[in-house]
Amino acid sequence: MEGPSGQAGSVLSGDPIAGSAVYPLGSRVNAAGHLEVAGCDLVELAEEHGTPAYVYAEDDLRARARAYRDAFESRGADYAVVYASKAFPCTAAYRLFAEEGLSVDVASGGELHMALRAGFDPARIVMHGNNKTDEEILAAARAGIGLLVLDSFDEIERCERLLEEPRPVLIRVTPGIKPSTHDYITTGQLDSKFGFGLADGLAARAVERVLGSDVLELVGLHAHIGSQIFELEPYRLAIRALGEIAGEWCRVVDVGGGLGVAYGEEDEPPSIDAYVDVKVRGVAEVFGPGVRIMVEPGRSLVANAGVTIYRVGTVKEVPGIRTYVAVDGGMSDNLRPMLYGSRYEAVLADRAAEDPETLVTIAGMHCESGDVLVRDALLADPAVGDVVVTPATGAYGHAMASNYNGVLRPPVIFCRDGHSRVVVRRETYEDLTGRDV
Ligand SMILES: Cc1ncc(COP(=O)(O)O)c(C=O)c1O
Numbered sequence: 001m002e003g004p005s006g007q008a009g010s011v012l013s014g015d016p017i018a019g020s021a022v023y024p025l026g027s028r029v030n031a032a033g034h035l036e037v038a039g040c041d042l043v044e045l046a047e048e049h050g051t052p053a054y055v056y057a058e059d060d061l062r063a064r065a066r067a068y069r070d071a072f073e074s075r076g077a078d079y080a081v082v083y084a085s086k087a088f089p090c091t092a093a094y095r096l097f098a099e100e101g102l103s104v105d106v107a108s109g110g111e112l113h114m115a116l117r118a119g120f121d122p123a124r125i126v127m128h129g130n131n132k133t134d135e136e137i138l139a140a141a142r143a144g145i146g147l148l149v150l151d152s153f154d155e156i157e158r159c160e161r162l163l164e165e166p167r168p169v170l171i172r173v174t175p176g177i178k179p180s181t182h183d184y185i186t187t188g189q190l191d192s193k194f195g196f197g198l199a200d201g202l203a204a205r206a207v208e209r210v211l212g213s214d215v216l217e218l219v220g221l222h223a224h225i226g227s228q229i230f231e232l233e234p235y236r237l238a239i240r241a242l243g244e245i246a247g248e249w250c251r252v253v254d255v256g257g258g259l260g261v262a263y264g265e266e267d268e269p270p271s272i273d274a275y276v277d278v279k280v281r282g283v284a285e286v287f288g289p290g291v292r293i294m295v296e297p298g299r300s301l302v303a304n305a306g307v308t309i310y311r312v313g314t315v316k317e318v319p320g321i322r323t324y325v326a327v328d329g330g331m332s333d334n335l336r337p338m339l340y341g342s343r344y345e346a347v348l349a350d351r352a353a354e355d356p357e358t359l360v361t362i363a364g365m366h367c368e369s370g371d372v373l374v375r376d377a378l379l380a381d382p383a384v385g386d387v388v389v390t391p392a393t394g395a396y397g398h399a400m401a402s403n404y405n406g407v408l409r410p411p412v413i414f415c416r417d418g419h420s421r422v423v424v425r426r427e428t429y430e431d432l433t434g435r436d437v
Helices: 042-049 058-073 091-099 109-117 134-143 153-162 202-211 233-243 272-287 299-305 336-340 429-433
Strands: 035-037 053-057 079-084 103-106 125-127 147-150 167-174 216-222 252-254 292-295 306-318 322-327 358-363 372-379 387-391 412-416 419-424
Touching (some): 042 306, 042 412, 042 419, 053 058, 053 299, 058 079, 058 299, 058 412, 079 091, 091 109, 103 109, 109 125, 109 134, 134 147, 134 153, 153 202, 167 202, 322 372
Parallel strands (some): 053 412, 103 125, 125 147, 147 167, 252 292, 322 358
Antiparallel strands (some): 053 306, 306 322, 306 387, 358 372, 412 419
16 A cells, blocks of 8 residues: 555556545455455445445555654654544544544544543543533543633633633634635634634633633644635635734644545645645744644545445436436435535446446435435446445544434444454444433
């Protein structure tokens, strides 16, 4: 396996998958004409583990974590790469990123619990959330987490009431930068439920307030300006904006996540190296030496490392309008198309070498007309029983999965060198009634 910019070779000349930035590293069409991820034939995986299932290339996850670390190391920066675990929260992922030397961002008591259970060093945990409960704040303090990120004046008061010992904190700032991404995933603009605004003076007031606190030790600032961002300039602007309220006390600058990924072949996000470069330079320019830079990547660590496999159950032609290919999952395993209008690609794993010439709509099995995974997909004449693969589903798929329509949430399967292992099992019908009293 090569680094994030390289791919394993293919047995086919003109293999459309090998070398694609959309698929996990090492994906290819194998000699059987099947799609293969990390040496595992996806048709065989579908037989063995059933569908739908989330399939990840373990080496891909590790390579991206290393790419982040290498980018900082090569620039001699004092840094922490903080995995934004909301993107893909499961024990195996927490454990893998802990092994790769990353820190972790948790945004709830549940994520905190999972990170600790997976063995994360509490000192490497950063806790977010715009409405942390008393219990969550106390659990974080008792665990001895590294940093708490303050999000509101109510929370400052709550922490002062609850905390018995001084704790290092960051203040989350909304710097008023609005990158050109989907409005729903833009969080750094002034009209936001997150953090303290800069332009309205609330961030400066929060700094003053926390500097006067006995139990909250202000060590730095945080800004996350949005997600799936393809431009680098907004980060530079956000860092400059943070500089407006920083003082001697500012030893840590956490510049959030946000790096976009390729959901389709036409998407060309900046590299991890270019993203880190702009942040390292920006922090050095504005804050000078000796300040620790933190980044919080979620999507860019996990999205392209994962694919989802489904089985086709029906193919229904609505004459003159469209052909619906219905699969055995949908909005319960990938909510993003319905939530954000996100686009995905699709391919048939069992006929991956054939020309995809049939225009179809890939629909889920839920009782919603909007339950459409891919509106216009070109597939190789799909039929009942085919295995459909949607790539780039490694982020916010498993994380946002639900039991809508009594559907069982899919397993998560890690693949490496031709071997697969289940790291999250498929739910059972018993699980569905397990909480009912
Ligand atoms: C505070 C914070 N940090 C990091 C992230 C991760 O962002 P991304 O997945 O775009 O890297 C998010 C995502 O919403 C976030 O809210």
